[in-house]
Each structure stands twice: as structure tokens, then as C-alpha cells.
Amino acid sequence: MIYVVTAFLWVSTCLYLILGGADFGAGIVELFSEKKYKNQTKKIMYNSIGPIWEANHMWLIIAIVILFVGFPKMYADVSNYLHIPLVIMLLGIIARGTSFTFRNYDAVNDKWHNLYDVIFTYSSVVTPLFLGIISGSIVSGSIDNQATSFQDAYIFSWLSWFNVSVGLFTVVICSFLASVYSIQSVNNQEDKTKLRKRAKIYTTLIFVAGGIVFAVSVWKNIPLLEWITKQIYGYIAVSLATISIIALIYSLNKKKDQLTKVYAGLIVVMILFAVSYSHFPNLILFKDGTKLSLLKDFGAESTINMLAWALLLGSVFILPFLFYLIYSFNQRQKI
Amino acid sequence: MDDFIAARSQMAMSLAFHIVFSCVGMVMPFMMAIAHYKYLKTKKEIYKGLTKAWSKGVAILFATGAVSGTMLSFELGLLFPKFMEHAGPIFGMPFSLEGTAFFIEAIALGFFLYGWDKFNKWFHWICGVIVGISGLASGILVVAANAWMNSPSGFDYINGEYLNIDPIKAMLNEAWFSQALHMTIAAFCATGFAVAGLHAYLILKGKNINFHKEAFKISSLLAIVAALLAPLSGDISAKDVAKRQPIKLAAMEAHFETEESAPFVLGGIVDQENKKVDYAIKVPGVLSFLVHSDFNKEVKGLEEFPEDEWPPVPIVHYAFQTMISFGMLMMGIALIYLIAQFLKKEWKNKRWYYKLFMIATPFGYIALEAGWTVTEVGRQPWIIYGIMRTVDAVTPMPGIQYSFYIFTFVFITLSIILVFLMNRQIQNVAKLYDPEDPNFNPEKH
Incomplete structure (x- = not known):
């Protein structure tokens, strides 16, 4: 049963990155779009996330609940040493979620909306940045569980060049996803061309940001390459991701928007797979070399069994309903 | 501010706000569904407008509740990591089920808000009802988890270790039913x-x-039925607390000495140092009756327990008094409502009748917050009653007061914006929602 729970943890993280990530991306793309095209971008982006944005963020809650029910030691350690980035991420989540709601449900359209827009777009950058920093800290062995000073324990456990580069990479991934997903939400050819062009820019940025992560890992002696290439699956994942990027650019040129979406998803899944598989079954690496393993450091056996059943049962209820929502949402009016 | 107090205050504040959002999310969908049902049955546009107006309120507060809930799932660990490390696997079951319920709620709300004229009308209606039912289920599950902190079960505590964990038994602990019902x-x-x-x-x-x-x-009907049922569920709760947490009950009533035919203490100023209550009205025998259904039986006082296990008596007592008083006021209003409904129909056209309800707007929430204060402060100094003290569970990280200040600022700002936003919705009822109004023109907005 522990494998079922682990699989759910991975899948919900993955879905959060793909769906929730695209939501964050919508805000980032809006922030960096040229001024005169901003309002149109806002409309397009809203149209591509609209009614499912709420559900997209449930995956984070599912992942967190799995963590604290199934792997309480990991949850406790992460929330202790990464307190500060978690709080910043939380503030980002609050600011983003509420401003998104406010700007869509406010009955009057006046200058208040400028404020909502500013909060929404900036928090859309901050939240995934810190999400990336947190993920980086967990897998790169930067959490100092032997620290004796405040700085070492609560600041330098997460603040490092490598973790920040992972944060930036996450931001780029999010905006890449959003830029690709949004193409299908418009009908107007002119808009489509513009969006495809933008998707290409963000695809290029993935190479750049990924390159930075590798460069920093070499500079700071983090054996990232070694981790990924330790197993044959790592190679396969990285090659698949690379092939998908090439295929994605090709399908962008050929205007096959549905296919482009699939490739974009595949790229992100492969990247996550390569990174998480490299340590499996370990999830958290500490600075002193100790590790917390998904297969060893879980809560009680009985809890894991019940949790697995709850998750399986939950999926039976949720998934058909969710797919129908996404399906009927895709049938709606385009702009 | 000391870190321990800061951590507790931050948790208390986050919960106090989250409770409001989540209760609206639990109840308003039902009001919405009733209005919607009336629309489908009578075809009167006014009900459609009302459904839409309320669904906007649900959407805004649901989204706010969702983010404050996400925050809470992190804050538990951020502020009380030691607690979560041990309690997570034991009381986590309702949280994992709650995740499912909440997910369904979000999906159903998506269908409902964007589904006007797109789906079969009864499917659309059912989606609204599902929002309410899953919201209610979420609420009950979360309360079950809280009830476990008051009535820990489903594990054996041996030499500081938590063994033989049974998550189902933990979820169905002794307190869950009375707490969830109330x-x-x-x-x-x-x-x-x-x-x-x-x-x-x-x-x-x-x-x-x-x-x-x-x-x-529609809304007053739900309010009145609930106001009349609340004392009954309150009675079940009180009897349950007396059995499981006699010290909490004693604190609620500022009942220092063990007595037969114990009096019900109304009001008064608690003097915890000298173990007495000044200026209180004491109704003899009533506490004994409430606890044991017998005017003469003995009720244990605080003196029976070591003083370092006492909760802060004044806070618990005043909160309990507040809850009871507002509960009584609402019951009084419920009686007036019944008279107006069946005997004096003309009251329903009187201004004072509506003024009464207007004044009572915050009563329910005051009672609710006070009730939670009783439950949570009354559990202190324990985070897991009788097993782990709150002070041993708190995060070792210093400087929590800054986090408390930041979150206070965020929550206050959020509330101001929410009020502002709701006000803007209300200002636009004529244009957006009331089809009988000459200015009605929802397309333009």
C-alpha cells in the first residue's frame, strides 16, 4: 500500500505542477506581456483557466495531506527548517487566490482592478519561485539539521544559489505551460499567431533556465548530473524531454495546438520524473547526509493502508467529475 | 510577545477567520439551492436573480475559504511541528477524506457557476446541492479531527510512544458526534x-x-430552525464535555468547588487567584441538572484537578457566557418569528420586525466564535488532551511574533476587501440581479 500512497503523492505533485503551474503561468505571462496587449492577454488567460482554477489548486492540498498523514516526520522537518519560504509561498497563495477571485467577481469595473491586477501578477511570480526554492532545498541536501545558529537552520537551509536557480526554473516552466495552453482558448487567427510566437519564446527560456540550473550545480558542487544519470530511467526521461521539446517546436510551426499541449505536458512530467526518480525512495536529503525515505520513514502501517483506500475511493468520485468539467469547459465559447 | 503566545495567537486568528468563510461555504449553497429550486418550479425570474446573487457571494467566500484552508494545512506544521509529527498519522484520516469532499465541492461549484443554460437544468441544480453537501461533509470531517484533540483515541500511548494506531477509531472518537452536530x-x-x-x-x-x-x-427560515435546535445539540455537547473533560466544564462555569446541587453561574467576574466568582447570579441545582439530569447530583469543581492543568478560567467562562447569551437572544427572535408566522401576520409588515433581524446580523457568528473559544481554550494546556501539552508542540523557531504580525495584517486587509466587495455586489442588486427593477440589465456588466 505504501506504493499506492507514494504514487498518489507523485501524481498530485505532478498535476499541481502542470495544472496549478499553468495557473501561475497565466499571471506571469500577463505580467510580462507588452503593455498594449495586456488587456487582451488578461482575457485570454482568464478564458484558459476560468472555472477549473479552483480545482487545480486542490492538488497541492492533496499532496500536503498525504505528506502529513503518511509521512509526518518529513512534513514536520520541512515545515520547521523551511518555515520562512513556506510562509512567503503561503502569502503568495493568499494574495493570488483572493485577487484572482476579486477581479472576476467584483461587480464594478473601476480603478480597483488595477490593484487586483498588480497583486495577482506579482504574486503569480513569487509563489512558484518559492515553490521551486522549497523543492530545491528538499532534494539538494541544503537543509542543515545539525545547525546551531538561527541563520544556518532557518535561512541557509533554503537560501542558496542552486535553490534560487531551481525557483527561477519553476517560474519559467509555469509561464511556458500557460503560454502553450492558452493557444487553444482563442479562435482569432491573429491572436493565435501571437500566442504561438510567445510560446516559442518561453520554450527557449526553458533551455536557458535549465542551463542556468546545471551551471549553478556545477559551480556549487551539487552532483545534479550524477543524480539524474545514475539510472537508465534518468537518461530515458531526459532524452524524452529533449525530443518532446523539438517535437513541440515542430508542432507549433505546424499549428497543431492540441499536440503542442500534449508535448508541453510530457516535457514537464519527464523533468519531474528525472528529478524525483534520481533519489527514489529518498525524498528529503539533509546536509549531514542523512535521508528520509518514502519507503521507510512513513507513519503507521495501518494509517498508510487507510490512506491508500481513502485516496483510491476519492479518485473514483473525483476523476470522472473533474474530466467532465474540463471536457465541458473545453466545449465552451472561445474568444 | 513571546513565541509560544505568538504561535497560539496566529493559529487562533487563522482559525477564527477560516471558520467564518467555511461556514458560509457550508450553508449558503443550500439557500442558493432553495432559491434555484423555486425558480425551476415557478419560472419566476426573481428567483433566478436571487440564486445568481447568492452564488456570487458563495464564490467569493469559497475562494477565500479555500486559500485560508490551504494556509491552515501548512500552519499546523509551521507552528506546531511536534504535534503534527505524532498526531498526523493518527488523526489524519478525516483530513484525507476532507480533501476529497473539498475537491468535489470545488468541481461542483465550477459546474454551477459556469453552467447556466449550458447543462440540463436539473443536473445544474444538483451541482449546487452537491456544493452544499460536500461543504457540510468537509466541515464535519474537520470537526472530527478537532474532536480527536479533545478526546484522543485510536492509539496506545506507552512510554511516550504512539503505538497500535487505528485511524478509523481515532476519527470516530467519542467527541466527534456531539461536536459535529453542534x-x-x-x-x-x-x-x-x-x-x-x-x-x-x-x-x-x-x-x-x-x-x-x-x-x-429563505434565509430566516434556516436561521430560525437552527436557532431552535441549537440548545438541544448544546445540551448533548455539555453532557458529553462533563463526561470526557470535566475540567473544561468546570472552567466554562467557573465552578471552583465540588458541590452537590451545583448552581448555574450566570455572568460575574472570575477571580482565578482567589478561586471565586464575584457578582454572579447563581441558579441553584441547574448545573447538576444540565450535567446529570438530576438537580441534586454532585458536579466536580476545578479544585479536584492540579492547577497546572487548568485552562485559563476567565476566558473560558466569559466565552461560554457569551455563547449562551447570544444563543438565548436568537431563540427569543425565533419565538417572535413563529408568532409572526402563525398568530400575528401583520408583524411581518412592521419596520421593527426587520430592525430586530438587522440588529441580530452578527449574533450567530459571535456565538459561534465564542463557542470555539470554549472548545479550544478550554482544552488548554493540552494540544492532545491529557497526552501532549501545547507548549511542547510549538515550533523551535524564534521570531514567530513577526509571522503573527504579518498574518494579522493580511487577515484584516482581506476582511476589509471582502466587506468592500460584498458591498459593491449589494449596491448593484438593482442592475445585476433584480429583474423587477427598471435598471435591471445584467448583460451590460
């Missing part, structure tokens, strides 16, 4: 009075009267 009724009562009060105010303002009267009818 909380559900309280949620209906609080939201019912808040919504009815708001519409009563708008009736008094004299615009879109028919629209607000329909809204008032």
Missing part, C-alpha cells in the same frame, strides 16, 4: 442570521423590496 447547527444559525439580517437591512432601505423579501424568507 457545529453544523451553529453554522446554519450563524449564516442564516447573517444573511437574513443583511436582507432585513436592505428591506428597510426600501429598494428592491420584493427581491430582498424573498431572500429574507
